Amino acid sequence: MRLATPSRMIALLGAAVLTLGVSACSPDAGTASAEGGSGAASHDATDPTMDRYEPAAELLPERIAEAGVLRAAIPTNEPPTQFYREGTKEMTGINPDIARLVAGALGLELQIEVANFDSIIPGIEADRYDLTVSSMTPTEERMQVLDFVEYLAMGDGLVVQSGNPQQLGFDQLCGKKVGVLTGSYQLTVNVPVLNDACTAAGSDPLSIQQFQDTAQAMGSLTSGRSDAVYADGPILAYAATQNPGIEVVGERDLAPVGIGIGRGTGLLDAVKAAMDHILTTDEYRAVLESYGVGSMAITEANVNVPQ
Template identity: 55%
Template sequence: MNTPASTPPKKLIQRGIPAVVAATALLFAATACAPSTATSPSTPSGDSPGSGTGVPALAVNEAAAQLLPDSIKSTKVLRVAIPTNEPPTQFYREGTQEMTGTNPDIARLIGQALGVKVEIQVANFDSIIPGIAAGRYDMTVSSMTPTEKRMEVLDFVDYMQMGTAIAVTTGNPLGIDSEGSLCGKKVGLLTGSYQLTVNVPKTNKACSAAGKEQIQTSEFQDTRQAISALTSGRLDAVLADQPILNFASAQNSQVEVAATYDFAAVGVGLPKDSGLVKSVGAALSAVVTSDSYRTVLGKYGLESSAITDARVNFAQ
């Protein structure tokens, strides 16, 4: 979802945090959505020969590792729920069932800092919180925004920042250039996303107050499905995370980003009262100040998504 530097979005609305830097040199994975049982393990020792993850090595943070719950100390495994088909944040490496992208790579950095193996378990975004509640996953690294409602059931530790973007067909025939111009439009969104649960209700309230029709929403299990609906004329716009839509517009000449706004931190989601928040919080404090973290973000053109403070339970 990164636009090349030579073709910036038509309109950029910033809210206190710089926009994400464009990415132009990523391969686009064309695989379809995988079942939630798929896994993509990584080794705690980092990018060892033949591992293929491309994740730079990071030393174990012994203080953070000592804070791990006994159950994780025993298994030395973290089960991490992540969706797929959303480059550059999460997608299958071309021709493989290996997950890559910023989220899998940051999950692997956390694993290295804690000295444990990371097992990435692919799941639809809207099934992740119920899966954590049922004990199927230990945490999620899925660009999940820490909202007050989500914090009722999960603890969060910030790990990067991103914005919301509006994608339209090239040429923007309907003149969509802001949240307000989505009133009455057919808009595609990821099921369970921040855009669907926070942005749309807020915009709908403004639409109604202005005497306009509310947004006509269509939900999808991954953003690539929504982009396909947009380019086939079934939608007027797609509302999703900025990195994903910027990448899509860079790869697809039929798509452009019309507006970007609402920059905020996203966090690692962890089960309440599991004790993991202490160890993951300490690990991420080391991760976000490391060269390895900046290398991972730079690999996907997201250097300006970096943060330096891994805040715990900071609601957006």
């Protein structure tokens, strides 16, 4: 998500309106045929489809066109962005469904590869995956190895225990135990800025606790081991509907996330053309609306715009 400048960060801390972003991650790794577990959730069992869009398909690199398969790395355990359907081995969620639309537009079979978030970029570099649809924020650092095509805009949030017993806000996180996800944009980019702001104010830095998925972080929060948790807005909103022990106390405006594609693979132009087409279709909005996040829709699939 977007990152405030240090001076802006201090001002936002004082106003208690800043929320920092985090991309989803997961402790599970493997193909989408792995057993469903604690990340399972309910959703319509019908996967979205998209007809082949020839202007995009004809831009595919020869090796992918001949293979006929698009390998997409996607985390799990983060409803509603990605999760297993309850009682099944089928991966669903916003990100898998967007990946299905992209594969369909390119005339390819989608092969979902479940991966820890912090292993996705190395996996793309090692040619284990063709791309990732994982709510990944385009940053200057990530853009050294990946190209990004925007596919939706995602807001950020902060959760605390229900009733907010410590009366926490974004101006009161200095010195607090804050749960974040391993490998996240929040951990690697935003937390250092927050800590600098705390130090400048003469306060202790955040006491960071790292977790492999949001479910673990929420367990730590409700048990009192954590004071607050940062995560993507849709994930937090969903978690709050499932867990009466937590509440969302802060939200931030939407900012783009992108499909990450290995630089130099020749796949960027095809994915860009596919997303340009997908954004004009009813299927795109239907996917987002089916998860109650129609407001996350975008109208332009911008390329390589750092946040």
